[in-house]
Amino acid sequence: MGPVKKALRNSLALALFMTFLFPLGGVLLGVGLGIHVAPVWAVGIACLGLGLYGCPCAWAIGYAPKHGYLRLVSAIEEEHIYTVTELARQLGLSEKEVRNRLDVCFNKRWLIGYKREADGLSLNENKALSEAVHGRECPGCGAKVNFKGTETVCPYCGTLIKR
Numbered sequence: 044m045g046p047v048k049k050a051l052r053n054s055l056a057l058a059l060f061m062t063f064l065f066p067l068g069g070v071l072l073g074v075g076l077g078i079h080v081a082p083v084w085a086v087g088i089a090c091l092g093l094g095l096y097g098c099p100c101a102w103a104i105g106y107a108p109k110h111g112y113l114r115l116v117s118a119i120e121e122e123h124i125y126t127v128t129e130l131a132r133q134l135g136l137s138e139k140e141v142r143n144r145l146d147v148c149f150n151k152r153w154l155i156g157y158k159r160e161a162d163g164l165s166l167n168e169n170k171a172l173s174e175a176v177h178g179r180e181c182p183g184c185g186a187k188v189n190f191k192g193t194e195t196v197c198p199y200c201g202t203l204i205k206r
Contacts, residue, residue, distance in 0.1 A: 047116045047153040051109045058101035065094025115144050116153055119164060127162040138162075177206050 068090025075084025118124045118133055127145070131138045145164075148154045158167040178189045183202030188195065194205045 044113070044116050044120050046151070046155070047109065047113050047148070050151070050153070051106070051113055054101070054105040054109050058098070058106045061094060061097040061101040063094075064090045065098060068092070068094055112144060112148055112153060115141070116148060119154065119157065125164040179204050179206070 068087045071087030071090060072084050073087070075081070075087050114134060115130065118130055122133070124130050124133055127138050127141050130136075130145075131141045134141065136144075142162075145154070145159065149159065154164075156167055157164045176189055176191055178187060180186070181188055181197040181200065181202055181204055183197060184200040186197060186199045188197055188204055190204070192206075194203060196202070197204055
């Protein structure tokens with residue numbers, strides 16, 4: 044659940060930054076006009092514009108949807124709900140919306156260690172081939188050699204051994 048929480052924190056930070064730009068822009072504009080310094084009021088106008096348009100976008104487009112994804116990932120990882128039907132019932136969403144959100148979570152790598160199987164999820168218990176330990180007999184000296192990966196060199200005679 045860490046990656047989705049990190050994305051949510053980043054979106055929250057951006058939304059808060061955009062929120063504070065609006066009043067900061069108003070202050071800078073007032074001060075700049077009051078002391079007759081054009082660069083200060085120009086920065087104030089820029090902050091006002093960014094705050095006015097960026098604040099609602101950051102909250103509505105950036106932060107709010109990620110909160111829904113966090114709830115979905117939480118239902119999977121903490122509540123152990125693994126079917127689209129049960130997730131839809133638990134979250135109060137349509138099954139189509141749950142499928143779409145699952146696709147986003149997998150594409151953004153927020154659900155690591157799971158795999159999709161039709162309308163359900165299961166733990167991905169596959170291991171990388173490079174992590175598997177292979178046992179072979181050395182063709183050069185006949186010694187038994189255990190190794191990871193696709194090939195190794197016999198520690199006794201130096202012969203190349205392939206998986």
